[in-house]
Amino acid sequence: MKSNKTTIHDISKALNIDSSTVSRALNDSPRVSKKTKDLILKKAQELGYQKNILASNLRTQKTNTIGIVVPRISRNFFSSVISGIEETAYKAGYNVVIGQSFESLEREQKLVSTFLSNRVDGLLISISMETTDFNHLENFKTHGGPIVFYDRPVPLNNYTSITINDFEASYNATKHLIEKGCKHIVHFSGIQKILLYKNRKEGYIAALKKHNIPVREDYIFEAKLSENDGVEFAKKILQMDQIDGIYSSNDTSAISAMQYLKAKGIRIPQDISVVGFNNDPISAVIEPNLTTINQPDFEMGTIACQQLIDLIEQGNNHKEQQSKVLQTELIIRKS
Amino acid sequence: MKSNKTTIHDISKALNIDSSTVSRALNDSPRVSKKTKDLILKKAQELGYQKNILASNLRTQKTNTIGIVVPRISRNFFSSVISGIEETAYKAGYNVVIGQSFESLEREQKLVSTFLSNRVDGLLISISMETTDFNHLENFKTHGGPIVFYDRPVPLNNYTSITINDFEASYNATKHLIEKGCKHIVHFSGIQKILLYKNRKEGYIAALKKHNIPVREDYIFEAKLSENDGVEFAKKILQMDQIDGIYSSNDTSAISAMQYLKAKGIRIPQDISVVGFNNDPISAVIEPNLTTINQPDFEMGTIACQQLIDLIEQGNNHKEQQSKVLQTELIIRKS
DNA sequence: CTGTTAGCGCTTTCAT
DNA sequence: ATGAAAGCGCTAACAG
Numbered sequence: 179m180k181s182n183k184t185t186i187h188d189i190s191k192a193l194n195i196d197s198s199t200v201s202r203a204l205n206d207s208p209r210v211s212k213k214t215k216d217l218i219l220k221k222a223q224e225l226g227y228q229k230n231i232l233a234s235n236l237r238t239q240k241t242n243t244i245g246i247v248v249p250r251i252s253r254n255f256f257s258s259v260i261s262g263i264e265e266t267a268y269k270a271g272y273n274v275v276i277g278q279s280f281e282s283l284e285r286e287q288k289l290v291s292t293f294l295s296n297r298v299d300g301l302l303i304s305i306s307m308e309t310t311d312f313n314h315l316e317n318f319k320t321h322g323g324p325i326v327f328y329d330r331p332v333p334l335n336n337y338t339s340i341t342i343n344d345f346e347a348s349y350n351a352t353k354h355l356i357e358k359g360c361k362h363i364v365h366f367s368g369i370q371k372i373l374l375y376k377n378r379k380e381g382y383i384a385a386l387k388k389h390n391i392p393v394r395e396d397y398i399f400e401a402k403l404s405e406n407d408g409v410e411f412a413k414k415i416l417q418m419d420q421i422d423g424i425y426s427s428n429d430t431s432a433i434s435a436m437q438y439l440k441a442k443g444i445r446i447p448q449d450i451s452v453v454g455f456n457n458d459p460i461s462a463v464i465e466p467n468l469t470t471i472n473q474p475d476f477e478m479g480t481i482a483c484q485q486l487i488d489l490i491e492q493g494n495n496h497k498e499q500q501s502k503v504l505q506t507e508l509i510i511r512k513s
Numbered sequence: 514m515k516s517n518k519t520t521i522h523d524i525s526k527a528l529n530i531d532s533s534t535v536s537r538a539l540n541d542s543p544r545v546s547k548k549t550k551d552l553i554l555k556k557a558q559e560l561g562y563q564k565n566i567l568a569s570n571l572r573t574q575k576t577n578t579i580g581i582v583v584p585r586i587s588r589n590f591f592s593s594v595i596s597g598i599e600e601t602a603y604k605a606g607y608n609v610v611i612g613q614s615f616e617s618l619e620r621e622q623k624l625v626s627t628f629l630s631n632r633v634d635g636l637l638i639s640i641s642m643e644t645t646d647f648n649h650l651e652n653f654k655t656h657g658g659p660i661v662f663y664d665r666p667v668p669l670n671n672y673t674s675i676t677i678n679d680f681e682a683s684y685n686a687t688k689h690l691i692e693k694g695c696k697h698i699v700h701f702s703g704i705q706k707i708l709l710y711k712n713r714k715e716g717y718i719a720a721l722k723k724h725n726i727p728v729r730e731d732y733i734f735e736a737k738l739s740e741n742d743g744v745e746f747a748k749k750i751l752q753m754d755q756i757d758g759i760y761s762s763n764d765t766s767a768i769s770a771m772q773y774l775k776a777k778g779i780r781i782p783q784d785i786s787v788v789g790f791n792n793d794p795i796s797a798v799i800e801p802n803l804t805t806i807n808q809p810d811f812e813m814g815t816i817a818c819q820q821l822i823d824l825i826e827q828g829n830n831h832k833e834q835q836s837k838v839l840q841t842e843l844i845i846r847k848s
Numbered sequence: 849c850t851g852t853t854a855g856c857g858c859t860t861t862c863a864t
Numbered sequence: 865a866t867g868a869a870a871g872c873g874c875t876a877a878c879a880g
Contacts, residue, residue, distance in 0.1 A: 185873055201875060211849060228656070230573040231630050233873035235782035236856050241567070251595065264613065273627060275610045277584075278599065292608060295566050321563070433860045520857055531867045536859060546865060568857035571872050 183225040193221055206230065235297070243273045244486060245293035247303040249281050255475050256304070259328060262479020270487050274297070281403070283308040290314045294322045300486045304329045307372055307403065324489035328482040331373040338489065338499045339481040344374055344427075347471050347506040348381025351425050351453040354469065354508055356389045358451050360423030364397045366411055366435070368428045375400075378427035401431040402483060408434025416444070424452045453508075473506045519562040528556055531621035537676035539564065570632070580628035580704045582638040584595060584616050587594040590810050591639070594663060597814020598637060599801070605822050607634070618643035625649045629657045635821045639664045642707055642738065661815040666708040673824065673834045679709055679762075682806050682841040683716025686760050686788040689804065689843060691724045693786050695758030698726075700733045701746055701770070703763045707770025736766040751779070759787045788843075807842045 186204065190197035195214060203210045203218040204227075210218075221227075235241045244267050248256045260276065267274045275298065279286035285304045291314065293301060298324045303315070312334060319325055319337075327339035355363050365382045368375035379398065386393050390438065401407035408431035415421055415435075424446075426432035432454055439446065446452060453469045481502060521539065525532040530549060538545045538553040539562075544751065545553075556562075559652065570576045579602055583591045595611060602609045611758045612624035626634060635658045638650070647669060654660055654672075662674035690698050701715045703710035721728050734749065736742035743766035748841065750756060750770075759781075761767035767789055774781065779788060788804045816837060 187873080197873090198852080198875075199850055201873095202850090205875085209849065214819060214849085226656075228630055230571075230631055231631075232567060232576070232874050233856090234569050234875075236567040236858090237873080237875045239856075250592075251586045252592035254587060257585075257592075260586065261613070273610075273631070277606075293548075295563055296608070297567055298567075321561075469788070533868080534861075535867090536857095536865055540859085544865065545855080549865080565857050568872090569859075570860045571874090572857080574872075844860090 184222075184225045185230065188225060189221050191215060192225070199318075216451050223497065224379050239297075242271060242298075242300055243275060243298045244297075245289075245298035245301045246274055246276045247279055247286060247289050247301065247305075248276060249306055250278050251276065255329075257474065258475035259304075259479040259482075262481075263483040264479075265485070266480045266483035273390040273488065275289060279306040280494045281306045281308060281372075281419060283311070287314045290318050292477070293320050297322075299323050300490045301325045302482055302486055303327055305332060308367070308372065311372055324486060326486040326489070328478055329374075333373065336499055337501075338485050339501045340478055340485065341493075341501070341503055342473055342478070343503045343505055344377040345381040345384070346457060347473075348378040348425070348427055349385045350381075350506075350508055351469075351471055352382045352385035353389070354510075355423040355425060355451050355453060356385065356391065358423070361391060362397070362418075362420040363391075363423035363425055364399065364415060364418070364421055366424065366428045366432050368424035368431075369400065369402060375427060382425060382427070382451055399431075401428050403430075405430060405434040408436075409438045411435045412438045422450055424450060426452070428452045429454070448503075459474050469508065469510045472509045474504050475508070478504060518561045519557075520565065521562075522564060523560060524553060524556050527560070528552060545733045560769040564631050574632075576608075576632050576634055577606060578610060578631075578633045579635035580624075580636045581609055581611045581630075582614055582621060582624050582636065582640075583611060583629075584639060584641055585613050586611065587657075590664075590808060591650060592638075593810035594814040594817075597811040597816075598818040599814075600768070601815045601822070603817035605819075607822065608644060614641040616641045616643060618646070621806075622649045625653050631634070632657075634658050635825045636660045637660055637817055637821055639682050640667060645706065659698075659821060659825070661817050661821040663813055664709075666712070668708065671834055672836075674836045675813055675820065675822050676836070676838055677808055677813070678838045678840055679712040680719070682808075683713040683762055683840075684720045685843055686804075686806050687717045687720035688724070690758040690760060690786050690788060691720065691726065693758070695786055696726060697753075697755040698732065698758035698760055699750060699753070699756055701759065701761035702733055702766050704735065704737060704767075715759060717762070734766075736763050738765075740769040742766045743771075744773045746770045747773045757785055759785060761787070761789045764789070804843065804845045807844045809839050809841070813839060 186197045186200040189200045193200075195218065199210060199214065200218050203215045204222065206215075244263070246260060246263060248260065251257050251260065264274055275293070275296075277289035277292070283306055286309060287436055290301070290303075290462065293420060294317070303325060305327070312332065315325060325337060327337060327341075329341060331339065331341045352363060361388070367379050369381065370376045383393050399411045401411070411431055412435040415424070451469070453471065481504070484499065485502070521535040522533045524535045528535075528551065533544060534549065535553050538550045539552075539557065577599070581595060581598060583595065586592050586595065599609055608630075610628070612627070614621035614624060618641055621644060625636065625638075629652070634652055638660060640662070647667065649834050650660060660672060662672060662676075664676060666676045667674065687698060698721070700714065705711050706715065720729050734746045736746070746766055747770040750759070786804070788806065816839070820835065820837075
């Protein structure tokens with residue numbers, strides 16, 4: 179009643195063919211004659227046979243499963259990445275299991291440990307904002323399987339990672355504002371411990387320097403995690419006179435800033451240009467004229483997943499790690 | 514190198530204790546003395562032992578894993594439900610695997626079949642919009658394990674389901690508009706084959722009738738799936754004179770309608786009241802004054818998951834199915 | 849091309 | 865309280 183009891187042995191008995199042959203036939207091995215194969219397949223169908231993957235996995239020491247660790251699936255960027263991963267994984271015959279870290283190191287460690295005990299064949303991970311210690315990942319690599327990092331850069335060598343060229347994206351965004359004539363550009367940034375924000379800030383600064391615009395520390399707003407930061411940012415801006423451009427590399431605070439302004443009935447003046455680092459449709463709705471930096475999210479998923487599969491399937495052949503840096507695209511919306 | 518080779522037999526040999534005792538100790542069985550238990554636990558730690566779940570699962574015929582089928586994780590409502598599920602599942606010692614159907618019946622069938630072969634202990638599913646045939650689910654129930662449906666109602670008996678009282682939510686939303694003085698209320702609806710939209714439409718109609726307001730078919734806009742429908746809706750509204758209220762039970766088209774209007778620079782006049790069926794922050798941003806129907810998303814996840822776990826753990830004791838209908842809450846934003 | 853045999857690592861009677 | 869032994873269902877040498 180409970181379970182689908184038909185096993186290869188049932189087929190084996192019914193047909194008087196050894197179970198190993200049945201197994202081979204079911205796996206479409208070339209070492210079985212077409213005749214017996216057909217016979218077996220027919221019988222299998224008839225008995226409603228379904229392979230017991232647990233047994234198969236135990237035997238082969240392979241689960242054909244990829245573990246994904248993601249900060250949170252509700253963020254548009256990440257859910258697109260996941261879709262890209264799924265697509266690639268399924269095509270290659272892999273399943274995926276997803277776990278959310280919710281930006282907590284502790285949860286991330288638990289997830290990785292769960293994936294390890296569940297013997298996923300490899301790991302795709304975008305580290306949490308809290309993650310500065312990488313023991314759990316080193317451990318997974320030694321005892322579990324290959325790891326590919328996506329989106330958030332890590333200060334580690336000998337790992338494959340698929341990231342976005344944040345520096346360049348930031349540089350271009352800032353350059354875009356400068357070319358529109360902006361001279362006083364505020365930058366919404368994030369905690370500098372996180373490489374991503376650091377790189378973006380550096381891109382911003384580089385663009386200013388290149389165009390001989392003085393870098394003013396009071397134009398750089400560094401958010402912690404909370405959304406309150408956005409409100410603070412908005413208030414600060416309102417008190418500043420000369421601002422003619424905003425470049426945000428931090429969605430969360432930018433959105434909350436905009437919401438705050440909107441709630442107050444304040445519109446960002448037309449003569450202030452805004453560029454946001456954002457794949458979320460919400461930003462386009464708040465500011466239809468916002469120029470956005472488009473990140474290749476789905477593509478990032480496909481590439482990261484493909485890399486991981488390559489690593490899994492080639493075994494530990496000491497192949498060189500092949501990290502990739504993807505480019506972004508500046509989407510300029512017209513009013 | 515590849516795998517964490519330590520097994521219970523290694524511990525067994527190292528300590529000259531039978532592997533069965535080791536197994537018992539590791540599972541904290543009361544039938545092992547505290548002394549040997551401590552000894553074994555210490556050794557296990559020392560050797561970096563990690564249980565091979567695959568073997569354990571094979572033996573026990575249980576994976577401690579719950580399969581979740583969701584139309585798409587990027588929708589805010591669903592990602593909240595998932596968070597609720599995860600929370601409950603982890604607390605009870607279950608893992609979850611998530612699969613997206615992308616509103617396609619075919620993908621849904623594949624997912625369910627994958628979950629079946631992977632021997633998940635039970636299934637939580639919100640069916641795709643295409644799903645009118647339920648064989649894959651009947652099949653899962655017979656050969657796999659219990660199923661709990663969440664959010665989207667299904668025309669099946671003998672299944673547990675956690676849904677929202679769409680009729681009442683709709684009724685209340687419409688009533689709210691009527692009480693604000695609206696007499697010409699447009700309703701954004703969806704395909705009537707889908708029970709959810711049908712129930713919502715019925716709630717809308719019931720409220721009108723109750724208050725002696727004529728039901729006009731030309732006020733009911735039925736969307737297919739595409740976002741274009743929203744644009745059509747917006748255009749229609751612009752051509753109608755008397756409209757003083759909008760009640761949307763269909764997020765997708767409502768949002769696209771609003772985006773269209775916004776892009777055209779048209780604001781919904783203050784004298785038109787809008788109620789939306791929406792847990793998505795995007796709507797609040799588009800229309801800060803929008804009154805929304807708040808659905809208990811996270812809670813739905815916890816309840817559905819708990820129900821499923823109960824079903825899994827009680828076995829097939831023919832316990833009655835306990836479906837639940839959750840209530841919504843009308844969130845009235847003040848200008 | 850097919851059969852024999854052994855075993856993946858764990859759990860679980862059944863003895864003792 | 866512990867040990868012996870069997871087996872979950874599948875796959876993979878190795879023979880023939």
